[in-house]
Amino acid sequence: MQDLTHYINGEHVAGISGRFADVMNPATGEVQARAPLASVEELNRAVDVAAKAQPAWAAVNPQRRARVLMKFVDLLNRDMDKLAEALSREHGKTLPDAAGDVQRGLEVVEYCIGAPQLLKGEYTDSAGPGIDLYSMRQALGVTAGITPFNFPAMIPMWMFAPAIACGNAFILKPSERDPSVPLMLAELFEEAGLPKGILQVVNGDKGAVDAILDHPVIQSIGFVGSTPIAEYIYGRGCANGKRVQCFGGAKNHMIIMPDADMDQAADALVGAGYGAAGERCMAISVAVPVGDETADRLIEKLVPRIEKLKVGPYTAGNDVDYGPVVTKAAKENILRLVQSGVDQGAKLVVDGRDFNLQGYEDGFFVGAHLFDNVTTDMDIYKTEIFGPVLSTVRAQSYEEALGYAMDHEYGNGTAIFTRDGDTARDFANRINVGMIGVNVPIPVPLAYHTFGGWKKSAFGDLNQHGPDAFKFYTRTKTVTARWPSGLKDGGEFHFKAMD
Ligand code: NAD
Numbered sequence: 175m176q177d178l179t180h181y182i183n184g185e186h187v188a189g190i191s192g193r194f195a196d197v198m199n200p201a202t203g204e205v206q207a208r209a210p211l212a213s214v215e216e217l218n219r220a221v222d223v224a225a226k227a228q229p230a231w232a233a234v235n236p237q238r239r240a241r242v243l244m245k246f247v248d249l250l251n252r253d254m255d256k257l258a259e260a261l262s263r264e265h266g267k268t269l270p271d272a273a274g275d276v277q278r279g280l281e282v283v284e285y286c287i288g289a290p291q292l293l294k295g296e297y298t299d300s301a302g303p304g305i306d307l308y309s310m311r312q313a314l315g316v317t318a319g320i321t322p323f324n325f326p327a328m329i330p331m332w333m334f335a336p337a338i339a340c341g342n343a344f345i346l347k348p349s350e351r352d353p354s355v356p357l358m359l360a361e362l363f364e365e366a367g368l369p370k371g372i373l374q375v376v377n378g379d380k381g382a383v384d385a386i387l388d389h390p391v392i393q394s395i396g397f398v399g400s401t402p403i404a405e406y407i408y409g410r411g412c413a414n415g416k417r418v419q420c421f422g423g424a425k426n427h428m429i430i431m432p433d434a435d436m437d438q439a440a441d442a443l444v445g446a447g448y449g450a451a452g453e454r455c456m457a458i459s460v461a462v463p464v465g466d467e468t469a470d471r472l473i474e475k476l477v478p479r480i481e482k483l484k485v486g487p488y489t490a491g492n493d494v495d496y497g498p499v500v501t502k503a504a505k506e507n508i509l510r511l512v513q514s515g516v517d518q519g520a521k522l523v524v525d526g527r528d529f530n531l532q533g534y535e536d537g538f539f540v541g542a543h544l545f546d547n548v549t550t551d552m553d554i555y556k557t558e559i560f561g562p563v564l565s566t567v568r569a570q571s572y573e574e575a576l577g578y579a580m581d582h583e584y585g586n587g588t589a590i591f592t593r594d595g596d597t598a599r600d601f602a603n604r605i606n607v608g609m610i611g612v613n614v615p616i617p618v619p620l621a622y623h624t625f626g627g628w629k630k631s632a633f634g635d636l637n638q639h640g641p642d643a644f645k646f647y648t649r650t651k652t653v654t655a656r657w658p659s660g661l662k663d664g665g666e667f668h669f670k671a672m673d
Contacts, residue, residue, distance in 0.1 A: 176207040178353055180216065180377055181360040183223040184370030190216065195350040195379065200266035200498040201487035203536030207264075209350045212378035217345075217385040220374045224316045224343035225391050227371030232313040232341035236290040243287050243339055245366035250280045253362065257355055261327060262488035264352035266497040266538070267450050269488050272327075276355075278618075279331030282639045285621040286339035292644045293340065305656045311648035313341030314393035314417065318386045320407065321356070322399040323349035323500050324453045330356050332625070333396040334373055336643035338363075342393075343372045347386060349399075351500055353377050387411050394646065396638070397421065398455075400558075401584075401630050408633040419634035419646060423558040424455045424586035424627065427579040428615060429601070430463040430472055431572065431592035438613070439591040440475035446589075446615035447564040448483055448542050451496045453504075455631075456587045456609070456616045459559060460548075461566045462575040469568045473523060473546055476564075480524045480542045487534060498538040499561055505538045508561030512543055515554035515565070521546040526562065550578065558584070572597060580606055586627030589615050608632065 178197065179186035189210020197207040231239070250257070258272035265272070286292075295310040319333035326348060334344040348356035353375070360373045376382055386392055387410045394417040397407045401422030411418035428446070430439045446458035461476075463469035486494040499505050509527060516522055526541020540561055548555050548565040555565055569575035579588050589611035590601045598612045608627040611617030619625050619640070626637030636642040 175205060178207050178209045178357065178377065180210060180212060180220070181357050181375040182216075182220045183374070184364055186357070189377070191381075193381075197264055197351065197353065198501060198538075199263060200500055200538045201489070201534055203502065203538060207354070209353045209377045211350065212376045212382040212385070214381070214385040217376050217378070217382050217389070220345050220376050221316055221389055221391050223371040224345060224374060227369055228313070228315055228341075228343035231338075231343065231369055231372050234341070236293050236339075236341075239339060239341065240287045240289050242363075242367040243283050243289075243335065246363050246368070247280055247283050247287070249362045249366055250276060250283070253358070257327060257358060260358060261352070261355045262497070264354055265323065265326060266500060267453075267488065268492070268494050268497055270492055271450055272488070275325050276327040278325075278621075279328040279335075281621040282328075282332050283335040285639065286335040286643075289339040289644075292641065293648070301654070302656070304659060305654060307652065307654050309650050309652040311340070311644070312651055314647060314649060315342060316345065316391050317342045317394045317396075317647060318345040318347065318392050319396040320347045320383055320386065320399065321349060323351040324450070324455070326352045326355045327359065329398050330359060332638050332643075336639065337647045338368065338372055340644060340647040342647055344374075345386070345392070346373070346375045347378055347382050348375060350377060350379055383407065384410075387416075388414060393417060395419075396646075398638075404633055417646065419632075419636055419638070421455070421626065421632050421638065422630060423584060424457075424631050425460060425555075425558055425582050425584045426456060426458050426587045426589070427460040427462050427582065428458045428589040428591065428611075429569075429572075429575045429579070430461060430468055431590065431594065431597060432465050432468045433593045434468075434591035434613075435593070436468075436471050436475055440472060440479055442589075442591065442613075442615035443472075443476060443564065444479045444483070448480070448496055448562045451499050451540065452562045453499060453560055454616070456618050458589065458615055459564060460555065460578070461564060462569050462578055463566065464569050464572055464575050466568060466570075469546070469566065473544075473566065476544060477524060480544055483542050485529065485539055485541065486531060487537065496562065498534075499540055500538065502538055504560065505540055508540050508559055508563065511554055511557060511559050511561075512563060515545050515548070515552060518552045518554075520548045520552055520554060520565070550581075576601065576604065580604075583630045584627070585629035586631035587611065587617055589613075589617060608637075
């Protein structure tokens with residue numbers, strides 16, 4: 175069994191705390207590696223290294239910094255298969271899904287190559303007599319990010335690509351469940367020419383996170399993960415005077431209007447509900463058909479599609495629809511919630527509870543489940559299940575359906591399937607959710623737009639990637655300058671004239 179490392183000052187460094195987390199192979203249920211859990215001292219060392227390296231990196235002109243990002247993109251493409259394989263092995267998702275994880279992160283790196291343009295400041299000539307005014311965006315210094323298990327390539331890149339393009343140093347604390355790809359990314363970035371100490375990976379759990387939250391040198395913290403932890407990190411990070419953005423959990427509703435193309439809606443729901451075993455913050459977990467006839471037609475189309483889903487390990491080929499969930503605890507939690515749905519009176523139309531994959535009996539595979547007649551007081555409706563479980567809540571009108579999505583505490587993504595432009599437009603305008611799909615089930619914005627939910631799905635003012643990231647990872651400084659010649663004759667005259 176392999177002991178993984180931290181990546182500090184350009185080197186793989188063994189953990190010295192004596193604490194480790196098991197990294198599982200979710201398909202077999204075996205422990206395949208151990209991730210070191212950093213002590214405060216180990217985190218402090220990475221911060222010291224970053225603080226030393228950062229000023230020189232910030233002084234590199236933005237175009238040269240962008241060239242390092244260009245080279246990094248080349249290397250990501252070169253190593254795509256290797257990265258995807260390492261990702262699938264620890265996370266469990268299929269290889270095409272894992273490659274997609276890397277690809278979506280890579281696209282943010284590509285966007286950040288525009289740093290010279292995105293970092294340009296503003297200038298006002300002759301704001302007063304001989305006075306010019308200009309503003310510039312400066313790097314924050316040492317920044318940090320704490321990321322979840324479900325996108326171990328994409329989400330770290332969402333954070334560190336803009337942070338580094340802006341001239342910051344970045345300390346990544348990835349999920350202890352699948353830390354290998356983040357370590358590979360740090361190595362690749364240095365191969366692309368990034369100076370040592372600008373991107374470091376410190377593995378760990380709450381201990382390392384608390385050390386990040388309390389370290390006086392760390393200027394900003396990005397977090398993506400579950401809502402209770404997001405709230406904790408936001409509160410403690412802000413109280414310590416840091417710039418913090420936290421993205422949390424979700425319960426994404428898809429409304430299906432009677433006029434929707436029902437085949438298209440069913441296909442979309444199967445992909446968005448069960449893809450990646452439902453372990454996506456943008457997964458659709460609640461279907462809201464409008465009218466009983468729509469609901470009956472939809473369920474009739476969904477059932478055979480769901481029953482056809484192929485569940486298996488990533489090694490079984492590209493026709494596998496989804497793999498195991500990440501841990502035994504995650505599997506148990508999903509099955510417990512499914513049971514609560516049955517006990518609380520929902521109708522289990524597709525029952526995956528007895529699913530067993532021959533040869534992989536110890537793996538964390540979960541069969542697909544479909545519930546009908548779910549009501550808003552049930553735990554399966556209120557809770558983020560993060561598994562292959564789709565709940566159907568029947569609505570009798572568009573207003574009732576809209577109300578469900580509006581009233582839920584989460585507000586990450588939502589979708590409407592309809593052929594009616596008026597309804598779609600009304601939905602997009604009124605809904606209190608951050609990312610909206612119209613006949614698109616997983617409306618993840620592309621790299622040059624921003625990503626972020628509302629309500630309990632996000633804490634902080636700015637979204638991830640796109641132009642917001644360049645605001646989050648810089649401070650604006652505004653200079654008002656007057657030069658002596660501006661005070662001579664002409665300057666005085668202008669001043670009087672202006673009065
Ligand atoms: P998680 O909250 O358990 O862990 C996220 C990170 O926080 C990890 O790095 C972990 O080590 C750390 N952490 C865990 N417990 C902690 C504690 N008590 N104190 C301090 N740090 C702690 O989340 P997860 O299970 O890795 O990921 C799944 C969750 O992430 C889901 O809720 C999903 O919706 C959410 N997510 C949200 C988005 C988004 O953009 N909104 C994107 C992806 C995932």
